[in-house]
Structures are given as structure tokens and as C-alpha cells.
Amino acid sequence: MAKKLQMDWLLFSVTAALAIFGVVMVYSASAMISLRETRGETGFFYFYKQLIFVAVGFLLMWVGAKTDYHIFQKKLVVYVLLIITIMLLAVVYAFSPVNGARRWIRFSGFSFQPSELSKLALSIFLAWYFTEKSPERIKDVLSCLPVVAILLGLVLFEPDFGTTLILTGIFIVVYFSAGAKITHLLLFALPLIVALMAFLWFSPLRMQRVMSFLEPCSEENSQGIGYQVCQSLYAIGSGGVFGEGFAKSQQKLFYLPYPYSDFIFAVIGEELGLIGTMTIVIAFAIFLWCGTRAAVGAPDRFGMLLGIGIVTGILIQALFNLSVVLSLLPAKGVTLPFLSYGGSSMVVTLFSVGILLNLSKHVGIHSIQYVNEKPFSVRRKRLRN
């Protein structure tokens, strides 16, 4: 090995900065709610928990960075991971719903969201699958669909529409990047789009709901379906360039829904202004760049597709969240990676970044070490013929 394995420190730094900044903002956004929920006992309830999540997340990130990513290429590991994920997603339905959704598994004080794990599981599965099978052959693609459908279906019926969209995004991007035929892609996309249109078309109420994002603060929307997003715009708009100052958000005082999770970006916008929000946007841009560098620089096909899946998952989620908060897209419950409060998301995301960091170690050494990588089985077959 000619080159020393070197981790991408910029990727690590931007991730760590976002996560730590997230802890601080979670405190600012949740202090009043924490005080209210604990009847004035403490304002640090969410802060401490998030601090623990980040600590555990960093630990797992370190583990991910230290573990050679090829372990996920092993058939057994992929199968076990898939089975565990699907089982967990199924177990969710055994618990009573919170706010009308069954997303959590709870045991002795802990709770876990399997849908967070499903993003990583799907990424690993797709990377493995499209390394083994050709994305150009319709038969191979179709045979992976049942697994994808089970994952998506279980998440969709929780219901967790946001995560379903992210999973769909991961599938499309990985499939496309792996070398999908455009005709095949259109063949899949067309019915999906038609189904989505029909889904909205036959329910005027849902349609109205979806389209309310165009003017969330209108007379009829601001107190109804547009309320959350409208409050978010109030918060972000109020911030101006320099913001109201740290911890000085007024919108978090029970006007903004979930100011410490889904709408944490709005609190950042109000407290730290354009300077704060732009910093976050740039941080995600840096993350995208570093992540892409690690993914496309990976020494083998599996590494590339795995990296692409992870980066796509995190970026799509961030873009969705920001777009909802800024009323660019219809509202759906999606948290902001690294920043929003939430243990499952934090731990899984940071572990995923650990895998990316491990990938980044291998950048630039593929041509020497992996020349003899075995080709796709499909081509192998063809060669045999």
C-alpha cells in the first residue's frame, strides 16, 4: 500500500460542528418547553438527552470509521441487517401510536425509530445488490423491488411519509448512479408519478393541504393547515440579517411547532439571522462536497454506491427539511440531520458518516489495490457464455 490511509478531516469537522451546534440550538429551542413539561424543574431535559445522543453517535462514528466498509459487502451481514430492520419496522406496529403515528419502539425508558435505521439498511442493501447484479437488466432490478417495497411500505404505513420519500430518493439516486437505463427509470417513474397525481387528485382536501405551502400565511391558511409553516416564516423573517440573538427567539414560545426538532432551522433563523442560516446551508454544501469526494473516490463499486446512498440520504433529508421550513415544499415531518433533536436519527446518521469517513480513507488507492475486483455477475455470465 503506497499511500497512507488518511481520513477526510474536513468531513469529520463539518459533521462534528453541525452536531455540536445542534446540541446548543436544541437547548435554546427546547428550554421553555422542557420547563413546562417538567413543571419548572429543569430547562435542560432535551439538552442533556441530545448531549448523550451526540456522545453515543460520535462513539459509533468512530467505530464506523475504524471498520472496513467491506464488512457490509458480506452477504450474511446484508441479510441480517435487512431482516433486523424489517423486523424492527414490523414491531413498531405493536406499540400504541403517538400523535397518530407508530414510529417508535419503546423499552425501559429508551425509544428507537427503526425508520432511521431503514435509510442506512437500504443504502447498504442497494450498494450490495447493484454491485452483485446489473442495474441495466430489468429482471435484476425487478427482483430487488420486493425488498425495497417492504421497507418503503412498512415506513409508509407507520405513517411516515417524509422518510418514505427519503427512502424513495435513496433508491432512485443509487439506482440511477449505478447505471440504470433511462428507459427503465422512466418506466418506474411514470406509474409512480401517475399514482401520486391520482392520490392527490381524488382528494381535494389533501390537494388543498399540499398546495397550502404556496401561501401559508394567507387569511384562510395561517390559522389552519398553513399554521406551522407560517409560524416558521415569521420566525425566519423576524431574524433578519443578524438575528434576535442567541436564545432570544420569541416564536419558539409555543408558536412554532416542535421548535427543537422539525423546525429547529426556524429558531436558528430567528436567533442568528441570515448569517446563521447561511452558515448552516454552507455547512451542508461542504458536507455534500466531502461526502461526494469520499463516495466517488471510493476504490470499488460497492464503496461508491454505499457512499452515494449515505450522502443522498442525509442531503435529501436536509433539503426536504429546509424546503419545508422555508415553505418551498409542502409540509411533511422531516427532521434536519445533525441539528434536530432525536436519538435514533443522531446515532444512525453519525454512524453513517463514520462509514463515509472510512470510505474517505480509501480515496485515490483504488486503481492499485482493486484492479482484480470481480466483475458483475451478469457480465460474468455473459463471459461464460
Next chain:
Amino acid sequence: MPASIRKKDFRQETFVRFLLIVALFTIWLGIIGIRLVYLQISQHEFFKERAISQRRDKVRKRMMRGTIYDRSGRALAMSVKARSLFLNPQEIENPFIAAEILASVFKFKKEEILKELLKAKQEGKRFFWVGRKIEEEQAKRISETLQREAQAKGLSVIKEQITGFYWQEDQKRVYPLGSLAANVIGFSNIDDVGQAGIELSQESNLRGAVVRKWQERDRLGRVFDSEMEEKEPPKDVYLTISASIQHRVEEALKEGVEKAKAKSGIAIVIEPKTGEILAMANYPSFDPNFYSRFSSELFSNRAIQNVFAPGSTFKVVSYGAALDRGLIAPDEVVDCGNGVIQIADRKFKDTHCRKSFQDSIVVSSNIAAIRAAQRLGEDGFYSYLRAFGFGEQTGIELPAESTGILSQKERWSSASLASIAIGYEIGVTALQMALVFATVANDGVMMKPRIVKEIRYSEGTYRKMEPEARKVLEEQTASVLRKMLYQVVLRGTGRLADPDGYTAAGKTGTAWKYDEKLKKYNSEKYVSSFIGFAPVQKPAAVVAVVLDEPRTERRNGGDVAAPIFRRIMEQILPELQIPPDEALVAEEKIETSNTDFSEVPRVAVQDSDRKTDEKRRRKRED
């Protein structure tokens, strides 16, 4: 193709394809950046304003109106917290149910309230009063009942508020002592603006300023920041009135007026040394708590607003002025001709002749008073009338005070001097007359009458009203007059005014009322009065009692007003901690003969009524 090349191709393809995705992500991030600039720079003002306006509300609150106290700190008028209920007709979902609920809780007629409500709704009104100034306790009960009813009838109730129903914080004026001193205190209307009496004259002190308060609330409605306008709080007004004296005076007056079957009555109590009004009573009166139920005629304070011809009580002015100039002496015998003197075209008749001035005042001789004035001449007499303050306001802190009527000397007819000398051709208020006697009681020094003792500020400081004094008569004159007036009570027309245990001095008055229609004095309608002070040596209180149109057989001032004076004095002097003095001066008492006299001055002897009136002359049986 070697495997490595193929591999490289796949790498290349994936690289390009994913870069396409990354480009999309980057564009998306760019759009977010542009959106952020738009929201946080271009739309900053707009959203900030909207955000503030949703959590900020302006509360307009009127400070509690100041309290009116009597001299010893008893509240006469005060404001208490109350609430008012109004509807926003535009927000009422179902006017029929709303009307039904209101009708059941407030005892309204359902059809009427429904009609009004529908009309208001149609006209686009956003404000509809249901109940105003409901006291806190009651408001709470009503609110609960309303909520129960509303819930039962299916109206939406959110956070204890029925949609479209609003409670507003308010205040209510209450007068704890009811009608006591009502004509002095006055009342304030539903908007808390003084309409009469002290409430009106002290409006600027009592009025509670409207304070604007901005509150920032979180979404749960809890206030986390507020900003309040600084406004000077209202002041409290302390009156010179004593509630207990006022009460006794009102009782005595009421009884006296009813006994005399008079139309109305006035009684004033003044402390002569200071000019402070201890009591000012009107009968009949009203209850300011329910002022709307009374005729507005009852609201006026007749003690300072009603003008009447004083009649014989005015003779004190004539005597006083002449004595002051040294033009008469008490024991000088009055030349009264044959009992009839003619001045210009008018004849003045008197049955009392060949008496001293002292004895003349005892029997209320007209000619003696006219002679006294004649010696002064028009100029001299007029200057004393002005000095006593006739024809101008006394300046008491009460609204709508009358000046009385004193025509310019230049406009006097040749008979005017004589008429005024016996209390005609002049209009006075009861207070003006009371002040003449207060001047005599206070060694000739007239104190400006005062009813506001002090103004207290919320921070505990206060402004005392300073007394103002004016010398009208020489001390010697006042002393002589006091002795003369003492004789009136002791053995003259005012004997019924003599209080037990105390010496008292005063003068009766019985005047015909001037009839606007007949343009002359009507001998059928009297204003009977008694004004005096006690004790004689060191007067502690001046009491004026004036009855309008007494209708009993005996209705002279000495018959109907003097007993009221006596009762008042007997009750208030102990209250003022004045020791009885009658025993000390008993030896000065002079045996009185059964003098036959009439005190009603005859303005026109030609008047045929004279005879009927003479029949009414009293025979005193002591």
C-alpha cells in the same frame, strides 16, 4: 475489453451520473440560499411585524376613578372592579341560540334580543353590549352559567370563552351611603365621567387616565413581557362634609319638610371660623347608585343653584351695614310714622312702632330695616351688598353655582333701596345667605366657603385647600349683631329655634315668592327660612334652613324652619364637642312679653291679600 478498463468505465459512468445528482442538490441548496435572502432581508420587516402583532396585544385600561371621602375618611363615592359583557355579532355562530342563552341568564325578552342581535349582525357591527358594569362576583357567576348553557346548547367554548362573547374589565362607581349628600357628591355616568356635584367639579382630579399596555404573550396566552404607559394616577378628594352631621341634618330636614308639607328644603351647616361646609342637604334627593331612576330635577344642588328672595333674614345685612357705619344704635328708637311709610309709589306698612332697633329686629320690623338702609344711602348700602358677595358666586368647589340676582345700582328704582333692605328685589342662594350669618358669627370676617378639604395623591402627598378670608364688618359690629340676633331667638320670631342646652342666635325669614307669570310677588307661595348660629358667644356652627312653599297653616320661617334649625343644632353641637352654654348665660335672659307681631314684610299694602295674611298672625303660647 480488459476487465480493468470495463471497471473504469463503470466508475466513470457512476461518477458522472452522481455528479448530475450532486449538481441538482447544489442547485437546490442555491434555491434555499436565495429563499433565505428573500425571507430574511426583503421580507424581514413584513414578517417581523406579523410575528410581533400576533403575540403582542394592546390593552387599554382605565385606572380606577378616585374616591370621594368625607372629612373623617368615610368613602362617599368609590369605584370597584367590574366586568362588562359584549358580543361580536359577526363571530356569533348561531344568533338564535345566543339569544336564547342571553334571555335565560339576563332575563331579557328573547325575541327582542334576537331582533337586535340580528340587526347588529346585518349592519356589520362588531360590538354589541349585553351587560355593563357587572360586579366581579356576579360576573363570575354569570360567566359560568353562560358557559354551561352554551355547552349544553352546542356553542363552541374555547378556554372558558364562548365564541363571540367577550368580557371586558371595567369599573363601577358605587356610593356606599346611598343618597347621603347626593346633591353635593353628584354622580358619574356609565362612561365614568362626572355629571354633577363634586364628581363633575373635581373631574380632573378624580378621572382615571386610560393606560395603554402592550403585552407580549406566548401562544398559551401567558404574558412574558409587557410595557406600560406612564400616567399620573387619579387623586382622591376629601370633602369638608361630615357624613354623620350630613346624616343628622338630612334626617332633620326631611322631617321638617314633610311636617311643613313644603315642596322642598335646603339645609346648610358651615363652620364660621374656616368656611368649611360641614353639611349641605337637599330634600327631596336621589340615590346616585340608581340615578337613572330619578327625575333629573332632583340632581341639582338647590343650596347653591336656587335663587330666592330672602325676605326678613336679609335685614341682618341692612342692620349690619348701618351699625358698621355707626348710623344706628341698638337702643335708638325708630321713627316709623304711623306705621306706614311711603317711598316713591310704594307704601311699606308696619304694625310695630316706637321701638328700638334691637326690639325691631326681634319682631322683624320692616320699617326699622328700611330706615337703617335709608341712612346708608344707595351708595353705602350697595357697597355692603357687594362686600357680602351678593350678585356673584361664592366660589365654592361645586358646579353650576348661581350668582344670585343683584341689579346694578344705576338701575335701581327709587323704591329699590327699601325693598332690598327687607329682602326683596334681590335674589340670593341659600349659601350666600348662610355666609352673611357666618360673617357675623366670625367677627365680621367672611371665610370663602369650601367643600373640598384636600386632594390626596396616590403617593401619599396631598394638597390642602387654604382658607381665604375677607373683612366685611367691624368686629364690634358683629358682636352687637350677635347680641341682637340672640334676642330674636330668646324672645322674638325665632323662639322655636332655641336649642336645649345651648344659646343660639338667628333670624327668621318668610318671603313671598316672585311669580314669573304674574310678574309680582305671590302672597300665596312662601319661602320660609331660618338662619342662625350657636353658641352665641363662640359660634361653632352656622345653620341655614330654607323651605320652599310650606303649605301648613303656620308656615312662617319661625314656625317651620326654626324647629329644624333647633333640632340640627341640638344634634350637631355635641358631635362637634361643644359644651352646653345655656346655663352660663341664663341670667342674661330677659323676660319676654307676649308680643303680637307679624314678620312677613308687606311689599304692597294695597294688596288685598294683606288682610288674609294678618289673620295668620301667630299668637305665641310659650
